[in-house]
Amino acid sequence: MAKYPRLLWSEEKLRDNIRFMNRLFAAAAFPINWTAVSKAVCAHEEIVQTLIEEGVSELADSRLDNLKRIKSLAPEGRTLLLRLPGLHEVDEVVRYADTSLVSEQITIAALAKAARAAGVRHRIILMVELGDLREGLLPDQVLELGHFILQQDSIDWCGIGTNLTCYGGILPTREKMEQLLAVKRSIARELGHDVEVVSGGNSSSLPLLLRDEMPKGISHLRLGESLLLGRETAKGKLIEGLHGDVFTLEAEVIEVQVKSSVPDGERGMDAFGNTPEFEDVGEHTRAILAIGKQDVPIDELVPVDEGIRVLGGSSDHMILDVGSRAVKIGDVIAFRVNYPVLLQAMTSPYVARVRA
Known part of the structure; x- marks a missing residue:
């Protein structure tokens, strides 16, 4: 007998959305990758498995418990911790997250110490504040912290990134992306370090790519709502070619x-x-x-x-x-179902999750 309330999800429609993303990024005019964000579905085992089967090589989440689940399902897959690490959890971060987003020197030092003790190298993406007022350094603070990062023998500074629309509602624009690329160039010029990843944001940045307005050099996006709900998050519009009713x-x-x-x-x-x-x-x-x-x-x-x-x-x-x-x-x-409903329904122990 069926249990209610329940959240139904369509495997067929989800696979369609994943394949849409794979085709879109493969056809881009310059190299750019995407990471599937699983936090809205709490790294649900069947959904994670579907992503892996469709060739998604990196999954991102804000919760370490979810990254643990992902690693148990795909030990060779790459994981990205989206929320800045807490000092209390750095030992687990370097174990379950291949890469983490960072913005504070004390946190980077703690990650370096934990990685050294674990005998691993931990990748970090340094977040840059471009106006949305959530996490990140101001652009003119990056070089000073960059000097410190490059002295850490167990840390690989692989990239820089930004987050837009999540707190302040600031829209991703070509100008914002150019500001991020300017930071990349200053790191290369002043520190002699080339960051391979320039992460241009979340699903709100996807329209720039769809309109061919994303500047060359942005090499990465973190996509959750567009993947799962078919919507860009800047204005909440359904993206043509994606299912909004997964x-x-x-x-x-x-x-x-x-x-x-x-x-x-x-x-x-x-x-x-x-x-x-x-x-x-x-x-x-x-x-x-x-x-x-x-x-x-x-x-x-x-x-x-x-x-x-x-x-x-x-x-x-x-x-x-x-x-x-x-x-x-x-x-x-x-x-x-919209994003707040999906997030809370997936978190609630009283809502069943059922593949349709």
Whole structure:
């Protein structure tokens, strides 16, 4: 018997998206690679296996637990730690991540010490701040730290990178990419060191490549949302040629009643400390689903059936206006999935993950 709520994923559509990426990067006018980001699916074993089978050679994640899982599935595959390493975890970082993103001297020193003790060389990509105000050094700080990096005998400084749109919403542009390439040139000129990887960002940078506006020299992108959900993240648009419906969320109906659209009685706060507002449309048919805010951000859910509307919910109930639909107890309602829904559903132990 099926377990609900559940997140369905289409292996066929995911393979199509992977092959689209492989073709796109192979056909680029200059050498550029992509890394599959698995954090939104928590390095789900079957999804990781599908990526590996389609020839993806490097997977990236923000969590060491996920990188451990990836390494157990593909010991020879390359792994990239996306979140800056914490000092408490450097011993595990050099064991499970072939490469990590870094921005602080104290962290690089700790990684070097851990790598030396483990008898390995650890690759790092130095992050550069280009305006989004998340991680990274300002461009004029890179050379000073670069001197220190090149003195570390167990560290391979393989690249520089940047992150855009994730915090400040700053869009990747050709000008931003040229700024990153200028940093690469200054490293070569002043330090005599050639970084092979210039990582130009995430799925928000993909449109530059699709429009042939990515400058030559950007050699790497880190792609998660575009791969899994078919969307670029700068403006949230579906990319032609990619499937946007690899994932679908389903939940079961546990009550159907005709009720007022406005609560009756003296009102206070809801279970989450908010005072919600209600539209008075009279009596209507309301369905309750066995899923709630503990499982997914229910306000982000969009029913596949356009005649159904999400009204809200609590920690373990979601309430729908089903209109004239003949909904009954035990029915299953399907929802489209965006990035916040995918991320939380994959993290929740109460949501089943099922290959369609």
